[in-house]
Structures are given as C-alpha cells and as structure tokens.
Amino acid sequence: MCLAIPVQVKEILPDDMAKVTLDGVTKIVSIALVDDVKPGDYLVLHVGYALAKIDPEEAERTLALLREAAMGDPVLGDAV
Amino acid sequence: MCLAIPVQVKEILPDDMAKVTLDGVTKIVSIALVDDVKPGDYLVLHVGYALAKIDPEEAERTLALLREAAMGDPVLGDAV
Amino acid sequence: MKYIDEYRDGRLAKDIARQIAAAVDPARSYHFMEFCGGHTHAISRYGLEDLLPANVRMIHGPGCPVCVLPIGRIDAAIALAMRPEITLCTYGDLMRVPGSNGSSLLKAKAAGADIRMVYSTLDALKIAEAEPNREVVFFAIGFETTTPPTALALRAAIARQIPNFSIFCNHVLTPAAIQNILESPDVRKLGTIKIDGFIGPAHVSTVIGTQPYEFFAEEFQKPVVVAGFEPLDVIQAILMLVHQVNDGRHEVENQYIRAVTALGNEKAQNEVARFFELRESFEWRGLGEVPYGALRLRPEYAQYDAEKRFSMVTPAAKDNPACECGAILRGVKKPADCKLFGTVCTPDTPMGSCMVSSEGACAAHWTYGRFREKARTQDEGRAVA
Amino acid sequence: MKYIDEYRDGRLAKDIARQIAAAVDPARSYHFMEFCGGHTHAISRYGLEDLLPANVRMIHGPGCPVCVLPIGRIDAAIALAMRPEITLCTYGDLMRVPGSNGSSLLKAKAAGADIRMVYSTLDALKIAEAEPNREVVFFAIGFETTTPPTALALRAAIARQIPNFSIFCNHVLTPAAIQNILESPDVRKLGTIKIDGFIGPAHVSTVIGTQPYEFFAEEFQKPVVVAGFEPLDVIQAILMLVHQVNDGRHEVENQYIRAVTALGNEKAQNEVARFFELRESFEWRGLGEVPYGALRLRPEYAQYDAEKRFSMVTPAAKDNPACECGAILRGVKKPADCKLFGTVCTPDTPMGSCMVSSEGACAAHWTYGRFREKARTQDEGRAVA
Amino acid sequence: MNVAIKAYKRKLDINNGRVDLSHGAGGRAMGQLIEGIFHKAFDNEWLRAGNDQSAFTVAAGRMVMTTDGYVVSPLFFPGGNIGTLAVHGTINDIAMAGAVPLYLSASFIIEEGFPLADLERIAESMGAASREAGVPIITGDTKVVERGKADGVFISTAGVGMVPAGLDLRSDAARPGDAVIVSGSIGDHGVTVMSKRENLEFDTDIVSDSAALHGLVATMVEASGQHIRLMRDPTRGGIAATLNEIAHQSKLGFHIDEEAIPLKPEVAAACEFLGLDPLNVANEGKLVVVVAPEGVEAVLAAMRAHPLGEEAALIGHAVADDHCFVQMATSFGGGRIVDWLSGEQLPRIC
Amino acid sequence: MNVAIKAYKRKLDINNGRVDLSHGAGGRAMGQLIEGIFHKAFDNEWLRAGNDQSAFTVAAGRMVMTTDGYVVSPLFFPGGNIGTLAVHGTINDIAMAGAVPLYLSASFIIEEGFPLADLERIAESMGAASREAGVPIITGDTKVVERGKADGVFISTAGVGMVPAGLDLRSDAARPGDAVIVSGSIGDHGVTVMSKRENLEFDTDIVSDSAALHGLVATMVEASGQHIRLMRDPTRGGIAATLNEIAHQSKLGFHIDEEAIPLKPEVAAACEFLGLDPLNVANEGKLVVVVAPEGVEAVLAAMRAHPLGEEAALIGHAVADDHCFVQMATSFGGGRIVDWLSGEQLPRIC
Ligand code: SF4
Ligand code: SF4
Numbered sequence A, B: 001m002c003l004a005i006p007v008q009v010k011e012i013l014p015d016d017m018a019k020v021t022l023d024g025v026t027k028i029v030s031i032a033l034v035d036d037v038k039p040g041d042y043l044v045l046h047v048g049y050a051l052a053k054i055d056p057e058e059a060e061r062t063l064a065l066l067r068e069a070a071m072g073d074p075v076l077g078d079a080v
Numbered sequence C, D: 001m002k003y004i005d006e007y008r009d010g011r012l013a014k015d016i017a018r019q020i021a022a023a024v025d026p027a028r029s030y031h032f033m034e035f036c037g038g039h040t041h042a043i044s045r046y047g048l049e050d051l052l053p054a055n056v057r058m059i060h061g062p063g064c065p066v067c068v069l070p071i072g073r074i075d076a077a078i079a080l081a082m083r084p085e086i087t088l089c090t091y092g093d094l095m096r097v098p099g100s101n102g103s104s105l106l107k108a109k110a111a112g113a114d115i116r117m118v119y120s121t122l123d124a125l126k127i128a129e130a131e132p133n134r135e136v137v138f139f140a141i142g143f144e145t146t147t148p149p150t151a152l153a154l155r156a157a158i159a160r161q162i163p164n165f166s167i168f169c170n171h172v173l174t175p176a177a178i179q180n181i182l183e184s185p186d187v188r189k190l191g192t193i194k195i196d197g198f199i200g201p202a203h204v205s206t207v208i209g210t211q212p213y214e215f216f217a218e219e220f221q222k223p224v225v226v227a228g229f230e231p232l233d234v235i236q237a238i239l240m241l242v243h244q245v246n247d248g249r250h251e252v253e254n255q256y257i258r259a260v261t262a263l264g265n266e267k268a269q270n271e272v273a274r275f276f277e278l279r280e281s282f283e284w285r286g287l288g289e290v291p292y293g294a295l296r297l298r299p300e301y302a303q304y305d306a307e308k309r310f311s312m313v314t315p316a317a318k319d320n321p322a323c324e325c326g327a328i329l330r331g332v333k334k335p336a337d338c339k340l341f342g343t344v345c346t347p348d349t350p351m352g353s354c355m356v357s358s359e360g361a362c363a364a365h366w367t368y369g370r371f372r373e374k375a376r377t378q379d380e381g382r383a384v385a
Numbered sequence E, F: 001m002n003v004a005i006k007a008y009k010r011k012l013d014i015n016n017g018r019v020d021l022s023h024g025a026g027g028r029a030m031g032q033l034i035e036g037i038f039h040k041a042f043d044n045e046w047l048r049a050g051n052d053q054s055a056f057t058v059a060a061g062r063m064v065m066t067t068d069g070y071v072v073s074p075l076f077f078p079g080g081n082i083g084t085l086a087v088h089g090t091i092n093d094i095a096m097a098g099a100v101p102l103y104l105s106a107s108f109i110i111e112e113g114f115p116l117a118d119l120e121r122i123a124e125s126m127g128a129a130s131r132e133a134g135v136p137i138i139t140g141d142t143k144v145v146e147r148g149k150a151d152g153v154f155i156s157t158a159g160v161g162m163v164p165a166g167l168d169l170r171s172d173a174a175r176p177g178d179a180v181i182v183s184g185s186i187g188d189h190g191v192t193v194m195s196k197r198e199n200l201e202f203d204t205d206i207v208s209d210s211a212a213l214h215g216l217v218a219t220m221v222e223a224s225g226q227h228i229r230l231m232r233d234p235t236r237g238g239i240a241a242t243l244n245e246i247a248h249q250s251k252l253g254f255h256i257d258e259e260a261i262p263l264k265p266e267v268a269a270a271c272e273f274l275g276l277d278p279l280n281v282a283n284e285g286k287l288v289v290v291v292a293p294e295g296v297e298a299v300l301a302a303m304r305a306h307p308l309g310e311e312a313a314l315i316g317h318a319v320a321d322d323h324c325f326v327q328m329a330t331s332f333g334g335g336r337i338v339d340w341l342s343g344e345q346l347p348r349i350c
C-alpha cells in the first residue's frame, strides 16, 4: 500500500504537475506536495504524488555506510 | 405501418387489457379503445391496441359475396 | 388463422380475376390507386398484378406514413436522439429511413444515440417509468390507425404522472392527402395521370369510418371502395371498382364491412380529439406542404410535446433531386421510371422514402416484383442481341 | 534504476549479513518488528530471512493499511457501493479484502455495484467531473503516506466546485498503532512476546519525519531504525538495531536519510491538518479500538464526508474466530500458527486481512516463504515415516 | 484450458456465486472455474490432458473446418440455450459439407457478474449435446470481461470434420433443373427466441428446432451422395437468405412454391403478429439441399426415414436466370421475388 | 462467411462508417461487410469459395486443434493489435505441441458503432500476420451486438496443425533434472498494453512481443525434438503461471534463478511503477520449453540462431517436490516462492 518509487523529474508542467521518468518509463504526476522541484531532481513517488525529494548526497552517504558496514566497520547511521 | 391482425379474445384482464390469441400464439394487448369486449370476440389488433371488433356476420357476408362474385353473380358491396 | 386464411384463398382469387377479366371493357383502361401501403404490400407480396387483365393497372399511392415523413423530421429526430439525456423510442419501421447525408436512426444509434425500438407505445411508457433519469421521447408516426394508441399513452403518462415522457408527433391524416393528390396539377389540371377510382384504407377506416370519403367521391366524381388488407379483399375491391366505373357510378362502397362502419370508432376519435389538434400545414415527403394534413399536441399538453419541450427545429432538407418519389406517390410515375431504382437505391441503401418501408411503392416493387421488369428487359436485350 | 538497483545488491547484502552474524551475541535472541508491510514484503520477496542468523527473528507488524481495515468498514463500503447512484473509486488493493459472509468489493462489482479501481485520487476526481450525474465516492485508505494525496483531492474538489465527489475516510496513523502494540497486554504485561526493537516506516516517515518515534524509544526503551523499503535498507537497519541492542541503546536512528528528515514534509502535514482531524477511537482489524488512531474529515467539510453525506453506518462485524490475524499483527503468533493458513485461507480466498494484501504477514509468507515450512514438515514427515 | 490446480481449497459456490474478474486472470480462480464447470461438463480425456491444444489422429483425406460465434439473446429459450446452439450450429456447418464432424473447440467470453449457476447450466447442456452428437469438445478458452462489456456470455465454437471420399459439395455446384429440398418446417427457432424477447413477448408452445444434423446428412450421403450438389443450414436470414446466396454463388435462379414449404401454424401466426415473413426467420435444425434430378427420390426417401427429416419437402427447382432471382409462386396464385431481408431489426437469434 | 452478393451498389464508407445492426443481420449489408473487409484482408481461395466451412487435404497423422478468445483492451497498442494477437496466439498454442500450424478460423463479435476504419485496420493486420506466418484464415463468422453489449470487437480464433511424426509433447512430461529455457525477455506484451490503459497511462518505448513462434519451434524440433518434454507460451499470468501449471501437471517443482531471466530495463521500471512482478506479466511472443538434460545444448543453440530466440536463456531446472513449488533464487541472494498471481486486477491483455 505504501509502495513508492524513486523517479527523476524531466519537465515541470503547469498546475503543479511534472513529467517524471524511471529507466525509460515516463509518467505525469503531481508535485503539489513538494516545494522547489527542478528538472533533474529525484522524487519519492506514491499513488501519483511526489512525497519527498531524494537527497543525492545522503543517498551516497548511505551507500558509503553500507559499503563500510559490509567491510565490518561500525555502522553509525544517523542518530536523531 | 398500418399492419393489423385479427385476434380472438381469451380473457379480459384488469386495466383495459386482454389476453388475445391467434392460432396458438397468445399476447396481452390493450382493449382501451374498444367497448364491450368479451371473451370469444374477434378484434383488429394494431401496435398492441385493439382498434375494432370484427363482426362475424359481416365477415360471413363478405365471404358469401366473394363466392357469388367468383361465380359471376353481381357484386353488390355495401353502398353507404 | 381465422379471418386471415379464408381471405387468402387462391382459387377464389382466380375465379374473381376471371370475373374482372370478363367485366372490363377491352376498349378502355382502368387505373386504380390503392391509397394504403398495406394494399401495396398485399398486391406485391401475393403477386396480385399477375391476376389482373393488362388494362387494369394499380397505382401505388402515398399511404405509408413512413414514406411520407419528410427528411427534415428525420434529421430533427436524429439531432434530438444525439442529445445525451434523450432516449428516443420508435417503431422499427423508422430505423432505416434516410435523413440528410446518408444518416438514419440506425446509424445514429451506431454512433451512440440511445434509440430503442418498441412494439407499442406501452413499451415506451414502461421505459420512461423504469428509467426516471432519462428523457424518454416517443417518435410518434402514423395515420389515424396509429394515433389513438399515442393518445392513450399520453393519457396514461398524465394519469401515472410520468414527467420524463414526451411525444415527437408526426401523425398525419389520410383524407387530406387524398384530396391533395386529387387537386395536384398532374392529376387534376394537366390530366397527365388518370385515376379512375380509389381503394380506400382498411385499418384507418376502422377508426374514421367510411363517411370521410363521401366528399371525394362526390367532389371529384371518383368511386372509392374501402377494402381489407388481405389479397381477396383487394381483388374483390378491384372488381367492385370496375363495376362502378362501368356503371358510371362514383360511390363510397365498403368491402371491409367485417371491421369498418360508416362512423368508425368514435371512442378512438374522441381520444385523439382530446389530445391533438390540426396543424395548418405539414410537409409530406413527395407531396409537399399539405394543409391540415397532420396533427400536433394541443397547447395544454405542451410539456409532453417534444418539439416544444426540447425546442426542436425541423431543418430544411432536400430529397435527392433524382428521386422520383413525389411523382410516384402521386401516381404519375412508376418505380422503374426512376434512374436510381435498383442501382444506388435499394432497400438496403434507400435514397428515397418509397424504398424504405416494405409498404413503399419502390420497396414493394423491388422486393417482390422486379423480376417482371427484368424479365421484360432481358427479353428485349435478347431480342436486340 | 537509480536509487533502486544499488539497494538490491546481493553481494553487499551477504557481506552485511556476515557482519550481523558476527555482531550478534549467540547467547541471546533478537526479535525485531518491522512495522510496515513494505518491509514485510521486501523481507519475503527477497528472501532476507535466509540471510539472517537463527537468533535474529523478524516479527511482521500491523503496518499494512489494507490488513488493519476492520470488516465492518468493508461491509459499509459494499453497502454504499450497491446503492444505484454511487460510483465507488478505490485503490486496487482493496478489491479482494474479505467483508462479512465471503463478500468483497470484487464480488459486489460482479453483483452490479459500480466500483472503479483508480491509480490515484486524481483519477477519482476526473471520474466525478466526467460523470456529474454519479455520486463519486473515493474509498480513502492508508497511513500518513497516502493521506496527503487525499487531502489534495479534497482541496481540488472544493476549488473546482465538484459537488458530486466525496470521501469515505479510513486513514490511520502509525504512531498510535505502534503505541497500541507496545501497550498491549501480550507485549507489555504478559511478556509473552519480546520485541527488542523496531524497523520504522519508510514512506510514512517521509511525511511525518523521525521525530514522532522519539516518544516510544524513550517511553518503552526500544530502539527504532527508520529504514527504506529496499532489501539492503532493511538489512542495514537490522544491523543497526543489533548494534543498539548490543550497546543497550534505545535511540531513533534514520537509515533512510536520502528521503526522510527529522521533521518530515511539513507542506504535506499542513494539507492533512487543514482537512482532517483525529478520531477519538477507531477500530484496527486485529488490534481492536485504537485511541486517536485514525483521521476523519473536519466538520466544515461534512458535505465531502461520505459517512455523513450518505448516513453510512459501520455494522458490527466479527472476523472468523479461527483467524489469528490479531495475534499475528501484534507479533504474538506466526502465520503458520493459524489453523486456516494455507488450507481454507490463501491469497485466492483470504479469510483474514493478513492474507489479502501482498504486504500482509500471512500473504507474504504464503506467496514467498511457505516452502520453508513445507521443507520442514516434509523433513519431519520423512523422518517419522 | 490447461490449468489443473488442486491447491484451491474453497469450493465454487455454484448456487449463489457469480463470475468475477479473478475468474479470467490466469490464476487459481480461473483454473477452478474451468475445472469445476467446463471440464466437469465436457468430461473427456483431451481436456483432462491439460494442454494448450488437443491432439487426435486422422486418416489421410479431405477435412473441413468451420467456426461460428453465438450471441443469442435471451441465452435460454424453449428447446435450448446458447450452449446447445454453439454445439449444434458448428456441427451443422461441418455436416453441410457432407462431412463427419469429429471435434469441437469452444471459446467463452463471459461478462463479470454472470451467475455461475447459469454458466454451469449452459456448459452442461453443451456437454450433453456434444455427447449425444458424438463430437467431443476437446479444447477451449475462457475470458472474463467487465460488466457492461459483454452480454452474459458469448460462445465461439470451431469444428473439424472429415469428408467421405468422393464427396465434394460446393456453393457453386447447383445446376438448372436441380431440386431444392428443405428438411422440415421453417422458422421455429427464430420465432421461439423472439417470443422470449423483452417487449415482444408472446406465448406459444413452439420450441427451437436446434439439432445436430450430421446423422441426417450421413443417411442422405449414403442414399445418394453423388447426386447431392450442396447443402446449407438456413440460419440467420432464413431460407430466403440461403436460397439467394446459393443463387448468386451458382449463378442461377430458383423457382419455389409457397404451398410446398413446411410451416407450423403457430409459426405462421407469430409471423403475422410480428409482421415477418417466415422465409426470413432463422432455423437451427434444418437444412436445404440441392439435388440433381436423378437423386431426388432417393434423397427425399432417406430424409423422411430419419427423425430430423420426417417432414422433408421438395419446395422448388433451380432455373437458369442471369439475375439470380429467387421467385416464388404464392399460395394465393401469384408470383413474387423472395429476397434477403434488408437491415433486419430483430433480436439476435443465434 | 458464405455471402457473395454483387447486388449491393453503394460502397462501404470505410473512413466514416460504423458497424450497425444491419451488418450482422444475415442480409446484403452483412455480405458487403464480410467481403469488403474480411475477404479483402484475408484474401484466399477458401474464403472466396463461400461455403459454410472450408476444406483442405491432410495426410494421415496426429493433428492438434486449439482455440483462444481475444478481448484485449485497448484494441491497438504498440507492436500490434487484437487482430495480430488473435493470429499469433492461436498459432502459438498449436506450435507449443511442436506442431506445424496449418489453418485458422476467426469468429468476430463486433459492437454496434465500431468504426469500420478500425475494423479494416484489424482485419488487414490479421491478413498480414497470417500471410507472414503462412497460416491462412480459411473460415470465419461475424456477429454484431448492440452498443454496450461488447467492447469494440472480440475475436475468437481456432487453429489446426499437424504434429511431426514421433513427437508427443505433454503437460505431464517434465522430469526432475530437466532444464527450463525461456526464449527471450519477459513481460514486454503485458507492460505495453498496460501502458496504454486509461488511468494507468505511462510512456515507454516498449512494444508488444506479439509474434508467431512456429518457425522457432520448427528449428528447435529439428535440432533436438526427441529431448523436448513440453512447451508453453507464457501468456496470461506470465511465466509464474506457466511454471506453476507445469509443476502441478508434471507433479514436480522448479528451481529458477532470477538473474538468468531476460528482462528489459524498461519492463522492470514499468513493473516498479505498477507494483507488479514481471514474472506475472503476460507475453505473446515467448515460449518456455522444458528439455531433457541431453538436449539442452542443442535446443539452446537452435533457439539462439533464430531471430525470435536470440536471447534464449536457461533459467532453471525441474526438481522433485511433492508440493510442486516453483522456487526462485533471488538476485539479492535469498530464496522465495514464485506463485500464481491472486485475483489479478489488471487490464485485459490478451
Ligand atoms: S427508387 Fe429510390 S430514389 Fe427512386 S423514386 Fe424510389 S425511393 Fe426515390
Ligand atoms: S492465515 Fe488467514 S485466517 Fe489465519 S491468521 Fe492469517 S489471515 Fe487470518
């Protein structure tokens, strides 16, 4: 039910809509719930609405942590 | 368009309707346009409504006239 | 089938045909117009023409309500039916009548209009009751035979308070049409076509009686024999007409005494009078404007009058100019005289109204009788070759 | 697929699994509940359990909005959909959820109800605009993830003046459910089930942020790691939980930092707050009445609230008494502990809600994991034989 | 129909159940529907084999293949239902080649919401009809479409058969002088179906003539196969359409005699009610055969000796005619053309 | 399709015309529709012969027959339309027996109002597909139903074919140890059709894989016919359904490897959008073949040498399993069951 996927913005359209893409598949979705969306941004898409932006640096950091963890280094995570 | 057929009344039903028959085929029709319809009567049926009673004596007279005419006797008809 | 089979007795028919042959004056010709499509159909379907002497010719009159409905009325009905809220109920006969530009109710239905074929006005009422969200319009058409059932439906709609039912009224009157034919320039003034007598309507007359024909018989000095729709009825009526012509009489005679009286069905007449009134003028396809030739709903029933309720307009629309329906309906020409007959105009793709209903002169001839012409042409063709 | 493929890297997963194995204390067991169905699905679909040491067990929580919808709400929706004027729009997930007596929206549709599956609330609005004569009701269901889209549809319906659109609101709140589990007698008082930590919701958290979990971590002394729905996200979160347990910490950590912040999506939160308010109590299937565990439309939007607009009642309806969904949702039992599992209850004919959505604990186990049990039983069977 | 799944534990609720979209989705529910209704009703080794196609052994020779779609409304009528039509009609099209029908296939398109009880009833009558005819339904397919996108159920059957050596009936084989024989009374099927049509309803004891004609055909072929020019089953459009088709294909005309055509009084009466010509009304258990003059006696005798041909009648002859007219001497004594019906506005009758 | 009437003078208005009820009534209008669209598009001697059935000569041997109904929505999609599916799908069910498809029949059920231009487009692509495959459509049927009682057009095709001597593929023939090969990437057809569904619309360059597989099958049979156990085209329900069916029919299990299954990135992405598993998505030009270990190399080589099998891949093996589970090693490294999809809620895709 909470299925959501990461998509990239191709084009901003009127009425808070945007054309987004995932590996050659394109769809028009609502970006009314997220501010300052720009082409190139990655969004979390759920039932036709973007819910959040994906932060590329944090994503990279997660992967780095994963790779470290895989090597046995301590996993620090992001204590909040 | 003016297709009409002779049917015999089998049964008088409520609401000015009647069950009529023609050679083993039965249908329910309106008799609202004809007065004093009784079982056994023959009616002229058109688009679901009886338009007239058939007068058995006159029908017999027509056939008699036809037979006379066929024999060459003068056709008298019914001058009105 | 009682009152059917005995009037289809072929042996009796041959005997009467013999009497007709004996009665006719070989020196003259007899032209009788059967006003009604019902008679036209019977003549064609039973091959009656084969039984008549060569100098007795039947002229097919305008007596088919489907055939005389003008193209503009079909266009108006189609335009109405295409409206999303409308359910148009109609007798099956109307489905294929050509409107403008090759349109028809059948094609409008295919294009998405909600059009339902009904067997009776009662069915249309039932639909209106069952589907209160639809505007159910009954496409009313027909002569005096078919008008009383429409009147009764209207009465029931009022009594049962069915607000979503209305009537697109196209009921027409036979006496007016007969008068129009007799007064047409072709028939009266130019004398190009001779009509020696009429076979009067069968079922129309059950309603209006024989009295309305007295005027023509007297005024135009033409014999009229009201006849049933079975083939023996028709052939007997022809014999009666031959006798009148031979005797120089021009009376109204009633062959269909088993169902028709002088005064007709007064109850039905009253129903019609209660709900309908005369139109000053109404177009008949083929005949043009006919004064007092049609009915409309009385103003007090305006809410049931689809023309008013939906502000319908009847567009001006022209028949195919090559179509000879008008001349055929007035008895001036025969179907085979039309260039379109049997080429582009057939019952499958009718161009004119006479080709639509099986009671139309062209359709009846094509469906049942065209082998006669073909036989002729073929013989001629072979004679030439 | 960027941000997908890299989180499905099996080699990396094996390495992390090795780290988990190295980190765990062999003398103790670790029970972690993944609250969300999305995590349950990922664990089953990718076979994550095969990678975990025997003393790390995952407990499938109630985090599937479809699974926790009580039977009475389904019955109410079916009753509404059977009304002739209603068009019920719903996400496909709900179609097969069992109501009372073997009913479901799928069967109601087969029986004539006008039920349409939509992909987005936008589609439901489109239907309402295109068919102004229908009463279009959106069957709204979902956690905090799915509520903002419903709020936006409501905003659009008001702005575009769509009077025939309304919402049957079944939105529920995750923190309330987590609290309910932690406070349930099984978990808290009886101690029959031990939960050592939680994997926190992924997409719910994009909206509400990580802050709401602080309370539990503190109050119940349980670690929480918010994690993404990809398998590497999950396994990384498990490793993080193991470390917290080993360290005796009970913090809220965020593995899903690429999409989740501490405060979440405030714009979405505001949209929700504008149109919705808390219900004092709402039944969760399996959990019973959960205080402040769901939302309803604010009274000023009553005309858009299908429950009020159509005077809907939620009938009292009992689950199949043999169904163990409740215990499973609270982590007390496992799917295979239910007598109905895999016999009369399968995803084709679900008896309880956990068998309906592919995110339900029973469905996920049946669809992806049941070979494990069978293998066990088979081995046992053979051992005996 | 290749699904054989035992893992489905809950029984089909035939009495109260309806077909829903899951029954067409390729999963277990579909397998259960197919097994629980179709395999059970048709019951044969080919279906049980559960392949995408079914196999059978043939001898060398001339085969025929045919297909027809059945969309009759209403689905059930006195004397049969859409299922019996789907079996009989396709067998008959095979039989009209003089062939021995061997196997049938059946493709079902079912509207969401269709009662399982009705589906079972249809399937069972198909099974019975196919067993009675000795022509098994060896392969099939099931699709479910949304409510409002079909009309209950549509069935398309196909059939194959083997033509006896030496027989080759063709649509252009009629010759002037040939006799036209009809196997029995006309119009029964069409009138029966129309009598049950909403808005047209009338009561009559007439039942559909729906029947498989291959047995009758076999006796005819045996009696005088070499003299049979061609056969047709006069379904949609009635014998009027059939004779006109043959006339155009064989490039000749027909002269038929109205009085010779077998017609039940009730059918005649129903046609009066409806304003229809019985020549245009559909049949589902009758055939029209064109026979060379030398074979007339033998064929007619063979037909009359068979239960489905007891009332067989010689109704006319082929004549040379460039216009391909079908002409009829009316019982009244005149002549007329018998034409295709134009733009028929009738209920669907097959 | 036995009407051959020249008396109809007005041309079909293909550009603007629509199918109306007269096109199904058995009269001239129907004859004109059939001739003007179907006979023209399929264009062969059998249809021109104008009989109720069509004849052909066969040698003695084992024949197969199959049927399928096609109800896909939308009717047109990238890579094909309902007509190409109806030709390819039925040819494929014949081919899955290892047989040489010979002839097809086609039954059309058309909704009143359907544009003649669309019907012609469908018929022409069927004609082209059948000519390309060398399998003529030799007999057919046309019905027209009222608006709202169908969904544009439904097509049921049936087919017959001849099995090469010595070949006998059966659903229960798989044995533990056998290899499972798929002929190419999965899910292309289903994703293409879904991408065009109203409300689900997304854009992608994927096209349906709709194709006739008998040529590929012929090379496989030639290469190693004796080692082929059985074949299936994984249509509705995808390869998940196909493998489960085979498992239950052959009473064994399968172990397959997710990484080995050919899958286009766009199909994978579309499945993410829709929350679907590509294993459940339909194919219309792919086959799954179970091969005895000795034949694997030859079959795989033959497949890869054929344009429709270039991407053929060995995806797993049959194993002994009383539970008939299809188990898959995920690319992630875990194990899972691959099951039938339950109560699919997808658009109709074949
Ligand atoms: S044949 Fe057609 S066009 Fe000619 S007069 Fe008759 S109806 Fe008119
Ligand atoms: S198997 Fe079915 S009945 Fe048992 S707990 Fe799970 S959902 Fe409930």
Ligand SMILES: [Mg+2]
Pocket: E066, E067, E068, E093, F001, F052, F053, F140, F141
């Ligand atoms: Mg056929």
Ligand SMILES: [Mg+2]
Pocket: E068, E089, E090, E093, E235, F052
């Ligand atoms: Mg047939």
Ligand SMILES: [Mg+2]
Pocket: E001, E140, E141, E142, F067, F068, F069
């Ligand atoms: Mg199939």
Ligand SMILES: [Mg+2]
Pocket: E111, E147, E148, E149, E150, E151, E152, F148, F149
């Ligand atoms: Mg329907």
Ligand SMILES: [Mg+2]
Pocket: E092, E093, E096, E232, E233, E234, E235, F052
């Ligand atoms: Mg036939």
Ligand SMILES: [Mg+2]
Pocket: E001, E052, E053, E140, E141, F066, F067, F068, F093
């Ligand atoms: Mg098949």
Ligand SMILES: [Mg+2]
Pocket: E052, F068, F089, F090, F093, F235
């Ligand atoms: Mg198939």
Ligand SMILES: [Mg+2]
Pocket: E067, E068, E069, F001, F140, F141, F142
């Ligand atoms: Mg046919």
Ligand SMILES: [Mg+2]
Pocket: E148, E149, F111, F147, F148, F149, F150, F151, F152
């Ligand atoms: Mg439709």
Ligand SMILES: [Mg+2]
Pocket: E052, F092, F093, F096, F232, F233, F234, F235
């Ligand atoms: Mg197949």
